[in-house]
Amino acid sequence: MITCRECGALIEELAERCPYCGAINELGAEHKYMQDMYDLKDDLKEVGNIPSEEIKAEVKSNVHFTGKAVAVLLALVLILAAVFLFLRYSGDIIYSVYNKMTDTRMADTREQMQWERENFPKLDAWYEEGDYDSILAFCNEIDAATGGISYSYTNWEHWNILPFYDTYQECMELKKYIQQGEETYLYEYQAALYDALTMNYDKELFHQVDDKDESLVDGWIKETMRFVKDTYQMGDSEIKDLEYQAEKDHFLDYKVIYKYVEEHKDRVPVTD
Template sequence: MIICKNCGAEYDDEQDRCPYCGGDNFGKSVQVHEDMMNELKREKRQWEKMPEKVAGKGMSWTAKLGIAAVIMVAVICIIVFIVSSISHKVSYRVEQKNLEKLESLYQSGDYEGICEYLKTVEYTYQSYFDKYTEIAGMQRYLNYLNDEDDFYLQWIVENDKADALSNISYIVSILNECQEAADAYYKYEEEDAVAYYKEYCYDYMKEHYEISEDEIKSCIDKAGGLNYDNKDQITEALQELAIDCLKNKME
């Protein structure tokens, strides 16, 4: 309790003014002022410490972000691994299915079917497709053969255009593929396919140009054997022989 210096009345010292005369409680005012100043000083000290706290919090968030990033990378790696494993298994099954289908076509002698089926298969450059891509290569040359009617052949003979007998170049290319397979000792076990294409080529040359198997082999021997480097020489020799045979036939 305090006594008002203005009216002498007694009142609670926590009151700002005298309830009787309204005089100021100077002691209270001084205390309020001191409290206010102390509060300002306290807030000032807090603001001075704020950069350290902010820095501390910043480092904490950086650490948290770093940990989150590591976890995210780990999760992504796990997902990639799982997807890759699944993809590998799926690819393996697809490849096995393709190989089974291709071998089935080979066993049935459907070489045209192999050529067509490979068009639907991706990544045929894999070594386990070599057997079938080799056969498809021979089949494609066979498919390139054009129909040479009598008028076309007569034009070739009259104009002495032996090099226009392009089918002979395809036949030689097929025989060259067969020879390469034989030189490799049929490492893909494609003897049946090679035998088929060789017989087809000999029959074709006999039927269309009256050139026998022995004559073909003679041209090959004169060139020093059938290989990639000698293909053109053998082709030209057979084209000249073919045009001579056609001339004799037309006389």
């Protein structure tokens, strides 16, 4: 059980909302979102992997029911086509639905260029000052826009450092909670380890163009992995083994990492 940050009531650790005041429980909401996304991905992959030989055998065994066989085959083709189109354009579809639900539209070319002229100098100034918190907060506000025009900051030359810095900050925040003796929960350790290993894994697949960006990201990863080794009592070989076990289609399966933390929860200083 954890304490609701709004009303102080005791609620389930992974409850999406407080049943008393309705406030969102960030731990529970994030857990449900990740669970739903991975379940959807697994379901779609299972549909997309229907063996063609099984389809042929089914049609042949029912050849005297020509009409039904054709209907079944046509339905399967339509399903596979729908799965392919969804996987190919799911990002655009989801974004379009999001824009519709939030009454937001994408900026046109002229609006986007004007927005960049007004805001990129601000991002550049923060970058030169090393104020990455302000950059992250600004971009999170853009991502969380709930109305009007939606702009993109991905044309900013240093935008690709943000996912790494975001993960670094989350791990450092948990580290601070531990050092200050504040309440910590198992799910926080599960999420932090998953984010940290994903950060380390992604760096192997992606290299920064700018030397300064490369140095920044390397530094954040180094400090984050030091936090992982100290907090989870893991060595380099154990970290590599866990990454190998969790690797799935060029990403890390959070279920494997969450299970690992559950099985080794005696290593982490959980207070709940």
